[in-house]
Amino acid sequence: MAWIGHVRQGRAIDEKGTPVSGAQVVVLDPKGRPQEHHPPTSVDGTFQIQRFTNFPPGLQVFLSHADFVRSIGPIPMDSSTVVSYEMRRKTKVWTAQFSGAPDARVAFVERDAKGLVAAFERKTDAKGAASIVTDPSCSYRNLPFAEVAGAFVRVTPQLTATAPTPLENLATELRYKEVTLLRKAALETTYRVGPETLLRFFFIPSSLNDAIALAPILDAYDHTRETAFGGIHDHLCPLVRAGVLEGIGYCAYTVPGDSVEDVVRTRGPLSDEECLRLHQEIAAVLPALEAKGLFHGNIAPRFVYRGPDGFRLAPPCPALPLGVRFQRDHHVYDGRPGDDAYGLGATLYFAAAGKPPQYDVEEVAPPPNVGGMLEQRERLKPTGRSFDPLLRSLLEG
Numbered sequence: 001m002a003w004i005g006h007v008r009q010g011r012a013i014d015e016k017g018t019p020v021s022g023a024q025v026v027v028l029d030p031k032g033r034p035q036e037h038h039p040p041t042s043v044d045g046t047f048q049i050q051r052f053t054n055f056p057p058g059l060q061v062f063l064s065h066a067d068f069v070r071s072i073g074p075i076p077m078d079s080s081t082v083v084s085y086e087m088r089r090k091t092k093v094w095t096a097q098f099s100g101a102p103d104a105r106v107a108f109v110e111r112d113a114k115g116l117v118a119a120f121e122r123k124t125d126a127k128g129a130a131s132i133v134t135d136p137s138c139s140y141r142n143l144p145f146a147e148v149a150g151a152f153v154r155v156t157p158q159l160t161a162t163a164p165t166p167l168e169n170l171a172t173e174l175r176y177k178e179v180t181l182l183r184k185a186a187l188e189t190t191y192r193v194g195p196e197t198l199l200r201f202f203f204i205p206s207s208l209n210d211a212i213a214l215a216p217i218l219d220a221y222d223h224t225r226e227t228a229f230g231g232i233h234d235h236l237c238p239l240v241r242a243g244v245l246e247g248i249g250y251c252a253y254t255v256p257g258d259s260v261e262d263v264v265r266t267r268g269p270l271s272d273e274e275c276l277r278l279h280q281e282i283a284a285v286l287p288a289l290e291a292k293g294l295f296h297g298n299i300a301p302r303f304v305y306r307g308p309d310g311f312r313l314a315p316p317c318p319a320l321p322l323g324v325r326f327q328r329d330h331h332v333y334d335g336r337p338g339d340d341a342y343g344l345g346a347t348l349y350f351a352a353a354g355k356p357p358q359y360d361v362e363e364v365a366p367p368p369n370v371g372g373m374l375e376q377r378e379r380l381k382p383t384g385r386s387f388d389p390l391l392r393s394l395l396e397g
Contacts (some may be wrong), residue, residue, distance in 0.1 A: 005052040012045045012063050018089050019045025023100040024118055027075070030058030032114060034216060046082070069135045088150045089174040090133035096142055097126040100161040107143035107212050109264065115223060117391045119143060121208075125209075143209040144247040152207050154246060161291055167191070167201050170245055174199070182300065196254045197240060200314075203249040211247065232316075233288040235281045237305065239265045239315045251264035252316050255308020260351055263306055266396060269354040272329070278304065279348055281311045283312065285338050289316060299343030301350045 002116055025047045027036040038168040041063070055075060064070045068087035076083045088249070098106060105122045111117045112135075123129040134140055145164075154164045169180045176193035183190045186204040203218050205211040219348050222244050242251040260278070264270065270278070282304060289296055296316040303314040320341050344361045 005050055006054055007051075007079045008055060009051045009082045010047055010049075010076060011077070012041045012047070012065075012068075012071070013084050014068065014343060015086065015088055018044070018069055019277075020063075020065060021044065021045060023047075023063045023068070023087065025049070026062040026064070026116075028060040028062050028072070028284045030056075032058075032060070032116075034116065034220070034316055035059075048120045059330045060341070061085065062116060066120035066122070067133055069087075070110075070112065070116070070118070070138075073094055080105045090135055092136065093131050093132075094134045095129055095131040095158060095377075096111045097231045098124055098130065098146070098161060100153065101128045101146055101148050101155070102126050104128070104149075105147040105208050106130050106155070107145070107208065107215070109141050109219070110135070110138045110216050111140075111219065112138045115219075117216040117219045119192065121212060130137065143208075143211055143215060147204060147208040154371055165246055167204075167248075170201065170250070170390055171199055173245065174241070174250070177253075191255055196256075197231065197252060198255055199250065205247070208331060218244060218247070218249060232292070233285045235285050235312055236316075237308070237312045237314050242315070255305045255314075256312050257305055258307060259302050260311075260347065261301035264354055269299055270351045273351070274306075275348055275352050278311045278351060279344065282313050282344055282347070285313055286344070289340070296340050296343070297342050299347060301347050304347055323365050324328065 010024045010025075014020055019041075021041050021043045022043040025038040025040060026034050027049060028036065029035045036049070036051075038047065038049050060072055061075055062070065062072050063085055065087060067391065068089055071085045071087045073083065073085050096106075096108075098104065101124050103126060105121060106124055107121045109117060109119050118131060122132055123131040128328065140158065142155060144157075146153050146155050146161055148161050152164065153161045155161055165173075168181075168191075171191055171193060176191075176199060178193060179199075180192045180313075181189070182192050182198065186206075187204060189204065190198055190200045190202055193199045199295050203214050205214055205219070226347050237253040237255055240252040240254060242249075244250070258266075260270070282299070286296070294316060296313070298314060298316070304313045305312045305314070
């Protein structure tokens with residue numbers, strides 16, 4: 001079936017015009033930030049960038065390869081033009097010696113002065129040595145994970161393969177003494193480490209493929225978290241600490257009380273007055289985030305907390321640039337301005353109805369915001385409570 005959206009085409013070549021296959025293809029926004037990851041170049045060096053929406057001006061293509069110097073250039077102006085992007089071959093070799101990792105899969109992270117990151121997989125030899133060709137304008141580090149004999153392992157700073165550290169032990173390394181599991185999910189795990197303090201780990205890989213895919217987005221988080229957390233809004237929970245430990249992101253923050261999820265499940269739906277207050281206080285955070293070019297990405301009942309002074313939202317961990325799009329195990333996660341609005345709408349629905357919004361099986365994607373939920377109310381299954389008046393009052397307010 002032919003693609004019905006918008007297409008741009010390009011071709012990666014070396015200095016002699018020979019096709020470069022396997023180059024990673026990333027679209028950069030007008031500010032030079034990674035926005036979309038696309039399939040790598042094919043055997044003949046060609047690639048396609050497909051979108052449902054138009055290509056705004058100022059977009060660029062970022063090509064990276066383990067054996068070639070990265071290349072950046074403007075996206076073709078139209079679908080009929082095939083632009084060639086030249087990539088020079090790297091010449092300087094860097095070898096790392098891994099202990100306890102013969103014939104293993106390892107990976108290296110390449111970062112340039114502008115903060116653009118690419119991760120490349122390599123195979124160690126029988127003695128545990130792995131080499132990568134480097135670009136003098138970039139810095140390099142090994143990914144702190146590997147795959148040895150099919151097992152996912154951690155790689156220490158001394159390049160020794162060992163078992164992954166349990167998250168409870170990482171909490172202890174952060175000097176928390178009382179650690180109680182609160183919630184565990186595929187991508188994040190939250191612990192209570194004090195009467196009013198939660199510690200959340202995220203970007204938790206379960207395979208080397210996960211770790212490679214998450215490397216650029218984890219690097220982006222690590223380099224934007226300081227500006228992301230600095231005095232955004234009073235209705236964000238106060239941040240205690242944040243960072244990256246052994247290749248996993250973390251943040252600790254204080255909460256004013258139970259989460260909306262826990263409150264509703266134990267005491268029932270919130271009143272209309274409480275829902276209106278939740279909407280007003282949490283919605284006020286979104287413009288402050290967008291003003292910094294960020295989206296929260298985790299607005300959900302479990303991350304909104306009720307206290308004596310109203311509602312508070314967990315810190316934006318990870319705080320990622322609007323428009324960021326990345327691949328993880330064949331699932332694309334993207335951050336659009338409407339995502340946070342939809343998260344707030346779904347949270348309000350849960351708070352008022354006592355259950356998450358349910359959609360027909362034909363539903364391809366959730367409505368993008370509260371207004372979308374109202375427009376598609378016919379698709380919502382009955383909840384036993386009329387939700388339309390509340391949604392209308394929220395929209396009109």
